[in-house]
Amino acid sequence: MSGKRASRQWLKSLQDRPYVWHIFRYVLAIAVLLLVWWAASEIVEHVKGRAFLPNPLRAIAEMRRLGPTLFRNFWVSAWRLVTAMLIAFSLGYPLGLLIGHERRLDQLISPMIYIIYPIPQVAFILILFLIFGLGNPVKVAIVASALFFQILVSARGAAKQIELEHITSVLAAGASRWQVYWHVVLPATLPSILTSLRVSVGLGMAFLYIAETTGAFDPRRGGLGSFIDSNIYSGAQAFAGIMAMALLGLALYILIELIERIVCRWKHVSRRSS
Amino acid sequence: MIDIRDVIIEYGRGARAVLAVDGISLRVEPGESLALIGPSGCGKTTLLFSVAGLVRPRNGGIEVGGENVTGPRREIALILQNAGLLPWKTVWQNANLSLLLSKEYPRKTAASVLEELGLAGVKGRFPVELSEGMKRRVGIARALSMSPSVMLMDEPLASLDTLTKERIQDLFLQLWRDRAFSLVLVTHDIEEAAFLGQRIAVLTERPARVKRTVENPGVGDLHYRETAEFAGIVGQLREALEG
Numbered sequence: 001m002s003g004k005r006a007s008r009q010w011l012k013s014l015q016d017r018p019y020v021w022h023i024f025r026y027v028l029a030i031a032v033l034l035l036v037w038w039a040a041s042e043i044v045e046h047v048k049g050r051a052f053l054p055n056p057l058r059a060i061a062e063m064r065r066l067g068p069t070l071f072r073n074f075w076v077s078a079w080r081l082v083t084a085m086l087i088a089f090s091l092g093y094p095l096g097l098l099i100g101h102e103r104r105l106d107q108l109i110s111p112m113i114y115i116i117y118p119i120p121q122v123a124f125i126l127i128l129f130l131i132f133g134l135g136n137p138v139k140v141a142i143v144a145s146a147l148f149f150q151i152l153v154s155a156r157g158a159a160k161q162i163e164l165e166h167i168t169s170v171l172a173a174g175a176s177r178w179q180v181y182w183h184v185v186l187p188a189t190l191p192s193i194l195t196s197l198r199v200s201v202g203l204g205m206a207f208l209y210i211a212e213t214t215g216a217f218d219p220r221r222g223g224l225g226s227f228i229d230s231n232i233y234s235g236a237q238a239f240a241g242i243m244a245m246a247l248l249g250l251a252l253y254i255l256i257e258l259i260e261r262i263v264c265r266w267k268h269v270s271r272r273s274s
Numbered sequence: 275m276i277d278i279r280d281v282i283i284e285y286g287r288g289a290r291a292v293l294a295v296d297g298i299s300l301r302v303e304p305g306e307s308l309a310l311i312g313p314s315g316c317g318k319t320t321l322l323f324s325v326a327g328l329v330r331p332r333n334g335g336i337e338v339g340g341e342n343v344t345g346p347r348r349e350i351a352l353i354l355q356n357a358g359l360l361p362w363k364t365v366w367q368n369a370n371l372s373l374l375l376s377k378e379y380p381r382k383t384a385a386s387v388l389e390e391l392g393l394a395g396v397k398g399r400f401p402v403e404l405s406e407g408m409k410r411r412v413g414i415a416r417a418l419s420m421s422p423s424v425m426l427m428d429e430p431l432a433s434l435d436t437l438t439k440e441r442i443q444d445l446f447l448q449l450w451r452d453r454a455f456s457l458v459l460v461t462h463d464i465e466e467a468a469f470l471g472q473r474i475a476v477l478t479e480r481p482a483r484v485k486r487t488v489e490n491p492g493v494g495d496l497h498y499r500e501t502a503e504f505a506g507i508v509g510q511l512r513e514a515l516e517g
Contacts, residue, residue: 168328
């Protein structure tokens with residue numbers, strides 16, 4: 001009984017320190033996932049008689065062995081993904097806000113967007129390779145073009161949901177057109193855009209993988225996608241790459257979370273006070 | 275002075291146009307208060323917004339201080355229904371919004387207004403951390419920050435509990451007496467109109483027209499609510515609204 005009480009107290013003391021609690025939850029999640037993975041690899045080996053799914057310990061050992069190579073590919077992928085996200089954000093966000101807020105522009109541009117948006121950008125991959133050639137630009141362009149629509153559509157939606165009262169109040173206080181954007185449209189839409197950026201991490205990662213594995217003849221392809229692709233038949237090595245991808249995703253989620261805590265401070269205050 | 279002459283306001287264009295205000299003329303002298311009361315959605319807010327320069331009438335004219343109203347002006351302050359506070363700005367930034375927009379450094383008057391309204395201790399907080407009553411005070415502070423000569427209020431105390439509502443009505447009355455601005459109050463609360471409006475215009479269903487004007491010279495005393503005269507005015511207004 002006393003052991004139970006002690007562990008409950010320990011858990012409570014962790015919860016009282018939000019950051020420690022946050023880290024603890026992630027560590028716990030990683031441990032659970034590794035355990036599930038290990039169990040799955042055991043089951044597969046038992047049923048199929050061969051270790052098709054390498055166990056996590058071997059993958060971690062591979063990660064350590066391949067350290068420098070993996071690290072280099074990690075940075076190549078991280079650079080591509082972040083650049084693509086920045087390009088998509090800086091084009092899609094302002095354009096989305098403009099068409100969401102200016103009704104005439106919306107009527108003109110939205111139909112075009114909704115025609116293009118459902119087409120999978122992968123369909124244009126060959127054309128993009130032909131335009132940009134091999135190398136980094138094409139990979140960044142593939143990811144950016146997919147994320148651009150994602151961000152554009154959610155920025156438009158967020159701009160449409162702004163409460164009229166907020167706009168009326170700044171207009172009555174004498175705001176110019178640009179001041180309405182700066183003081184209302186931009187801050188009001190930031191929380192949904194950051195959520196959309198979080199979704200973009202997963203989507204961007206999938207497109208990055210496609211971009212990095214397409215064009216097998218590309219000598220400069222690099223990145224985690226190409227690392228996984230070229231080690232696809234040596235299980236543990238491929239899984240070392242997959243784990244590195246998961247870490248890249250996690251790092252980006254944490255980065256977006258930190259940015260949100262800074263630029264949307266009022267959101268977190270409300271959470272605290274409620 | 276506010277001079278509203280034969281104002282007609284329409285929403286939308288062509289066949290889908292909706293008439294919101296149909297030929298209203300009203301005058302408010304400097305330091306005088308006028309309450310506009312009418313059913314919900316009758317067009318009273320639209321009329322108020324046109325005085326604030328946010329809506330342009332189709333016909334007629336609005337003058338404030340002898341000049342035509344063509345857009346928002348510094349001397350015309352507007353208090354909105356839910357105070358119109360921006361959730362992402364602190365109390366201080368919300369209260370000084372007009373000054374921030376005109377790129378002026380918030381002056382000492384702004385600080386003293388916050389102090390006067392009991393908000394000095396919550397300057398750094400966000401609206402979500404405040405009670406409803408406090409939010410309304412921040413809205414008032416914002417309106418006062420530009421030392422306006424005309425104060426427009428659009429259902430400023432809707433959805434507040436009775437006690438908080440009466441406390442803020444008292445505050446409105448004191449501020450109006452001390453600062454001598456012209457006050458136009460839009461409300462659907464009969465007692466609020468009777469407590470704050472020296473003159474009360476009862477409006478019809480949409481499109482808004484003036485149905486009846488009630489003179490209410492007793493306004494100005496904090497204990498006015500307890501008088502027989504007040505009860506009489508409330509009775510007259512109820513009758514006018516129902517009739």
